[in-house]
Amino acid sequence: MPSRLMPKADIEALFARFEAANPHPQTELNYTSxxxxxxxxxxxxxxxxxxxxxxxxxxxxxxxxxxxxxxxxxxxxxxxxxxxxxxxxxxxxxxxxxxxxxxxxxxxxxxxxxxxxxxxxxxRKTANVVLNVAFGEPTMAVDTHIFRLANRLGLAPGKTPRAVEDGLLKRIPARYMRHAHHWLILHGRYICKARKPECARCLVRDLCRYPDKTG
The missing domain is CATH 1.10.340.30 (Hypothetical protein; domain 2)
Known part of the structure; x- marks a missing residue:
């Protein structure tokens, strides 16, 4: 677990970079309704x-x-x-x-x-995804990727998915909440992987509180 929380200014910078790189993130599940x-x-x-x-x-x-x-x-x-x-x-x-x-x-x-x-x-996780993706609600569905990132980055360390969810909802700036769930999932799925995070390719490496960076 990170030694300390990521400061609010760094959280703002982190999501600003995610937004700049991918302004309209989408779920990778196919659906029509x-x-x-x-x-x-x-x-x-x-x-x-x-x-x-x-x-x-x-x-x-x-x-x-x-x-x-x-x-x-x-x-x-x-x-x-x-x-x-x-x-x-x-x-x-x-x-x-x-x-x-x-x-x-x-x-x-x-x-x-x-x-x-x-x-x-x-x-709860499924409901959060539907509320966010289908209805535009600023929810946070905590899967294994988001749970890992919240602790690893120092965003909102917690021992349970609900604790992490509550922490992220409090700490992520409101203007980013609509897409925060997808930015974190995609980052965890393709960059900040569980066994070997690809820190050399990470666009928020300098903001991350993870002590065991690779590369």
Whole structure:
């Protein structure tokens, strides 16, 4: 864990650089609507975005709405996503959440955290992604990349995902919160990797509090 917190001025500089390098970061999951985004995020647990995108190409073509997903049925959903880890449980959850959305919400995805988290297979992280990407809410979905970066960079050290989430929401300037989640994920996925961070290619190396830099 970093020896000390990154100062506010450095946090501002860090996100200013991320913004300059990538003004409009996007999720790497393929989706066409809040519903397909929700399904893709549910499927992405313990799976790669590339793997999810491969599986959902035909799934979303066959069932782009909750009603169509219900008509497809759990077994057909399972067949479409069987290349993804935990596909049995995920098929049950996708079918079940689709039934709830069709029955209780007219086929629309609710823009409400409590309602989202009440859906099968949807936890806080998934709800945060949907609220951020689909509805533009300034949320912070803490996955393994963001948890690592928050501690490694000194942004918001914490022992649990929720502690890190709360810390990041307090410390990241409001003007950057809309895209902060994606900037951090992409930085963690391609530069600040878990086993061997590529510090020589890091555009915020001089701001980072990590003592064991490489290169």
């Amino acid at each position: 809040p519903f397909t985004l929700l399904v893709a995020v549910v499927l992405s647990a313990q799976a790669t975005d590339a793997g999810v995108n491969k599986a959902t190409k035909e799934l979303f073509a066959a069932a782009p709405t909750p009603q169509a997903m219900c008509a497809l049925g759990e077994e057909e959903i399972r067949q479409h996503i069987k290349t993804i880890g935990l596909f049995n449980t995920k098929a049950k959850n996708v079918f079940a959440l689709s039934k709830i959305l069709a029955k209780d919400y007219g086929g629309t995805v609710p823009k409400d955290r409590a309602a989202l988290e009440a859906l099968p297979g949807v936890g």
